[in-house]
Amino acid sequence: MPDHDDFGGISRDLPRLLGRRRLLGLLAGAGALAVAGCGAAATTSSSASTTAAASSGEIPQETAGPFPADGSNGPNVLDDAGIVRRDIRSSFGGSTTVAEGVPLAITLNLTRDGAPLAGAAVYLWHCDRAGNYSLYSRGVTGENYLRGVQETDAAGAVRFTSIFPACYSGRWPHAHFEVYESLGKATSSGNAISTSQLALPKDVCDTVYATAGYEQSIRNLSQVSLTSDNVFRDDGAARQLATTAGSVAAGYTATLAVPV
Template sequence: MTDPRWTDDDGQEIDEDHRGLVYDVQTLIHRRRALGIFGGVALTSLLAACGVSTRTADAAASPSATASATATPTATATATATATATAAASAPLDEVPDETAGPYPADDSNGVNVLDDSGIVRQDIRSSFGASTATAPGVPLTIALTVRDAATGAALAGRGVYLWHCDRAGAYSLYSSGIENENYLRGVQETDANGTVTFTSIYPACYSGRWPHIHFEVYADVATAVATGPIVKTSQIALPQETNDLVYATSGYEQSVRNQAQTSLSRDMVFSDDVGIHQIATMAGSVAAGYTASLAIGV
């Protein structure tokens, strides 16, 4: 039976190519789960702008998008990552773009190597390890990254993932002035049976010239990572503007408000090639309870 929404005044069915933006967006929603390309917050905003009911978006979003705002970041991340890994584990997906590691990787490629330090393999990366135990302040953020084979969609268990990002002031440990002796907001973990690693961290700043982001490298296994062996994939996670705005309105992130206003995903030196479409995290949570950023990547 023809849907009356897609018929003309004479009752004839309108060709799909001429049904307009609302039809296109609704079609995109149904494909979202397989593609995993939009964050839940960003998708809701797109739908609202097009006049499409957010009920449809809620139904299509990952389970994390409807998680309770009072849920702990770790619990939300676990549920999100597991559901995401299961949902598309049997379907091929696009390979995440290769990106620069930037000037502050501390992976032995730019003056510093933290990967061979005892203590780098850890889940909670908020504090330094070794000689210092300083903790980076900021809005809590759990980062759940799921690694899959792009050709098959199969979860890649046992891979090593090195992840790092800037602090609330936009500075990088081991490099930036005043924190050269800190190594917080850096860590290595092994992907689980679902291909997922989950890091406990804080929300990074937006510093001048870049869109808010998180760096990561994927290795064949943890042993290869800590030996600074061959890298399988180097890329970055983009954080969606709607969540950035909420976090940057809190104390300590004042500089980020101005910096983000001066850039965009479409102008960013890393994400502009496909507007971050394969790298935008799906977000859940709140400023008070902390956020979870989830992303599935194909390698």
């Protein structure tokens, strides 16, 4: 079972990552943002930011959670040379372990004031098929898979090649992402201009979780809904629910519009 509560102790034993991405040469912003947990305070903050975002037409702002690896809570993978990549299934640096699971290609289409947001950067991360987060969860503290940064193209799109994440206890299946003005700014959470989460549709989750390796997700999914999830319950993920297509055999695609 994934260990999502003992991150305070695990952080003391996090390995040092290799190949720092110092070539970008830009200092971080005014300091790392505090990361909210999953308690009442985090829910209140999420509700307020979601309401504000809804009124402005932007993607709802959400907590980065306790496992961001963006410098705000323990490790910072963002300044590593290998973090800028499209395929995020494998670890890089000191390990080449590949996260196994049903293939999932994620596309985020960024816009600002209705126009494509080209030249921005997106950091995306999520758990593996066992519900574990690389760099934090017991057994995978030496891995940094399922984390990556991409620059938006002329159409404002970023694409990641990944695997379908698990449903772990208490949370709806999701992926986290942070938006930065440029690759040069994507070196620590203090520079993020938007932080949100992508939700996955139930029918696709049911199909994926019926396959080998996802067994524990079946029970976890049965105990949560989009309207009870402490992040998506504000509006039932009306603007954070990805559009999906595909199959277990061919892999799935997940696409989300991200106005910032």
